[in-house]
Amino acid sequence: DAGVTQSPTHLIKTRGQQVTLRCSPKSGHDTVSWYQQALGQGPQFIFQYYEEEERQRGNFPDRFSGHQFPNYSSELNVNALLLGDSALYLCASSSPETTGPLHFGNGTRLTVT
Amino acid sequence: DQQVKQNSPSLSVQEGRISILNCDYTNSMFDYFLWYKKYPAEGPTFLISISSIKDKNEDGRFTVFLNKSAKHLSLHIVPSQPGDSAVYFCAASGAYGGSTLGRLYFGRGTQLTVWP
Numbered sequence: 001d002a003g004v005t006q007s008p009t010h011l012i013k014t015r016g017q018q019v020t021l022r023c024s025p026k027s028g029h030d031t032v033s034w035y036q037q038a039l040g041q042g043p044q045f046i047f048q049y050y051e052e053e054e055r056q057r058g059n060f061p062d063r064f065s066g067h068q069f070p071n072y073s074s075e076l077n078v079n080a081l082l083l084g085d086s087a088l089y090l091c092a093s094s095s096p097e098t099t100g101p102l103h104f105g106n107g108t109r110l111t112v113t
Numbered sequence: 114d115q116q117v118k119q120n121s122p123s124l125s126v127q128e129g130r131i132s133i134l135n136c137d138y139t140n141s142m143f144d145y146f147l148w149y150k151k152y153p154a155e156g157p158t159f160l161i162s163i164s165s166i167k168d169k170n171e172d173g174r175f176t177v178f179l180n181k182s183a184k185h186l187s188l189h190i191v192p193s194q195p196g197d198s199a200v201y202f203c204a205a206s207g208a209y210g211g212s213t214l215g216r217l218y219f220g221r222g223t224q225l226t227v228w229p
Contacts, residue, residue: 004156033216042117042202042219043157056216090156101147102217104156 004105006091012111013081021076021108025093031055032074033102034066035090043090049074078110086112116140117205119220126227132190134223136203139184143205147217148177148188151200160201161188193227200224 005024013019025032031050035043045058049068063079072093078085088109092102118137126132134148144165149157163170163177163186170177176189190197204217 035219040221042119042204042221043217044219045216048216058216092156101159101162103159104149106154106156 004091004093004103006089006105006108008108009106010109010111012113014113015081015083017081017112018077018079019081019110021078021089021091021110022073023076023091023093023105024073025091026103029093029095029103030072031094032068032072033092033094034074034076035092035104036060037088037090037107038084039087046076081112083112086110115220116143117203117218117220119201119203119223121223122221123224123226126193126225128195128227128229129192132188132193132197132225132227134188134190134201134203134225136186136188136220137184138186138205138218140205140207140218141184142207143218145206146177146179146186147204147206148175149202149204149219150197151202151222157202190225193225195227195229197227198225 004026007022033048034046037043046060048056052068065077068074088107090107091105094102116139147162148160150160151157161172161175161177163179168179179186200222202222203220
């Protein structure tokens, strides 16, 4: 049973560029949440997708956007990258049908230079 | 504003002893609490949880205690093992179950080191 998978593992971008990160949820899960973990911090909620729509959003600017596909996989897009966007981006999946905890992927390490 | 706080960035414990990790929260609407463990280069792994209707939950060597009046929870690991060395995150949610569980508020984590 595959868990949450994320790609790529590492990414280096330049300020001003755009980036797309990808996530496939755990089998049986249909809800995907994205978190940003900056160095020395806990994960911060970016947004959550369910039924291909953004259902909740944290305190992140509009430069952060996402998408969920019919197969429940998801993308996180960040435009006009800033140095401060350098972080570990974590994807987590869950399902409204269960009360279990979030399952996280191993993350994508984004470095903005 | 940090709604979940872990005030100890690090904890060092000898193997076989008890490890106690603490967490405080400010939002009284939180009613579901979780502990995650994180190794370098991996995502957080769920460890144990507790809902606000309980004050204790136990799973093997891990026990979580919740004191709602003090808005405080703690994770006890007994006995501690070197493989427990990791960063431990406390997290809280405002709704038990359902898709709203997707929004978790995390503390900054505590680095636990268990030495032989």
